Amino acid sequence: MEQSDCHLRKFVHHEKKKSGQHYLKEPNLVVDVISFIMRIRRSSKIVLSFGLGIVFLFYIFIPTATTVTSKETDCNCRKDGDFSHNTAGHVANEDSGLYKSQNHPDDPHKLAILIPFRDRFEELLEFAPHISEFLNRQKKNHHIFVINQVDNLRFNRASLLNVGFLESSPTFDYVAMHDVDLLPLNKELVYEFPSEGPFHVAAPHLHPRYHYPTFIGGILLVQRVHFHKVDGLSNKYWGWGLEDDEFYARLKEAQLSITRPGNLTSSTKNTFRHIHDRRIRKRDMIKCYNQQEITRKRDRQTGLSTTRYHIQSKREITVEGAEVTILNVILECNRSITPWCDCTENVGNTLKGQKKREKMDDIIVPKIDRKKHITQDG
Template sequence: MRKLRKIKLLATYGFFFVIFIISINKLQNDFAQNYTKENFIYKFDKSYTKNGHRLAIVVPYRDRLEELNMFVPHMSKFLLSKNLDFKIFIVNQIDSYRFNRATLINIGFALSKLENFDYLAMHDIDLLPLNQAINYSYPSPSEVLHLTPSGIHPRYNYPTFIGGILLISHILYQQVNGMSNRYWGWGLEDDEFYIRLKEKNIKVLNPQNITTGKKTFLHNHDKNARPRDMRMSSKQYEISKKRDHLTGLNNLPGLYTVVSRETLYVDKYPYEMIEVVLYCDEYKTPWCKSSS
């Protein structure tokens, strides 16, 4: 009798042990499928993302590691809270020419288009949204949304300003031929892009019912530690104030080489670091050189 009870007890323990092992294996498999390094943060049901659109956060970048380490986790948490399908593209200029923000954004657009993103945020790395009412959702196929207009941007304050953060569909960005590639150094490329939008009768919308004013975004910029390269020759200034009908997405091929692409992480939040070398026609735009 005792032997029979012992056999039954061992059989029961054996049964539950097998069930335990099977459960552990299932959990391990589920973890491997759902939480691999590549999608640890971004694994969620895409059916819940707004309108099924895909947002490319395109950040022109050079030597801003401290800002990058703040930007990636802050923006990831903010956008994930909105159930947006997004990816952060850090387009890093590693050559010796002066910084060319517009060409880097053009490159980010071209690469994100290959991955089936359908709208982009042209996004400065030193601007972080603080107000939850700021909306990064797909703007419109016929309009653009400027998230940092005059009165909201912490620094700039003129009516035609469209810098900082601008949401635009891939369709519209293609229609206006992207941004001009001739702007080396800091400034004026946004003003020229504004003209491109106006020529196509594309309306620029601003956020509505935002009451936080210039405190809507954190401007993570130390002007002493990060001085702007704003020097400009008279010839550069003269050309930069004119509408550029020659350059943009149309002449982007051949203007750059992608040296490397790597998925990196800040506090487990992923971004893609894209290192690029730009090429300059020093006869047409000699101000691209650091010494010019």
């Protein structure tokens, strides 16, 4: 708001100059007028009344003009786009610290909440103030980063999380891979620094929809060093599903133990509120080219180090007191590796009719009893 007011004041000042209007810069003009009146020896009542009227008008307008001029002088407006890109395509981070409303001196750690995002603004308006208030009660240093995919490719949650990790300052020593449609309700859910390894907040025995043992989606806290260690997430997962399962395989291969909340007083029904309605926001379940076959296996080609993208713009907004950084991101697709980033020309799995398939190593797809491990709540 201060930046908007600043630009508005400059605009008004410029327009007044164009129209020949000028601010009164010296309040001493009032004294000069009074002295002039007093020098008139035979001033009539009319002259006296006219003079006093001028003095009255000066007293009305001078404070306003002086105040505007002062604000204009002190204003330091930050121009839109005052950030640079380095050779790798990443924004050069300026460590300006955390916002006052989210800064807790007693907390030695800083949490970056990474929200992969596209067309979910109604959910964001509810999520941002909720999670900020939730973490402020726990006195956790935190900041919300919304990584908004603005290209025409299919949604890639994993790549957006990689982008958010790269764009957040290294002063954030742990990240939360957080769905925008999952709101924590139980105060016993602590977003503590995961010193013993990744901490799965939305555990299978608490998540309202997914309950299989290897599930690590929804909300996962990861140390920055551990995220680097496994090279982030795979960039092969365009469309919905399996990127979390592939990340689980990376964590296990790196021998990182995953811990979860225990002894909570709530259950799958009241630990979280899931605000996604699959009837309104349908998931992209399409499989094309050889996507179905390739994405079932552990990815050893792509990850954090191979993420390619451009930052279209960066915005700082406030949602009911919650400070949010929005990164509008254009992802790049290596079509020789993942042609299924765009299924408009080839819908359907090209390997579907083959009788003989190559040996499947590194399978990451969990075997799930859907009746037992998936709740049909939307």
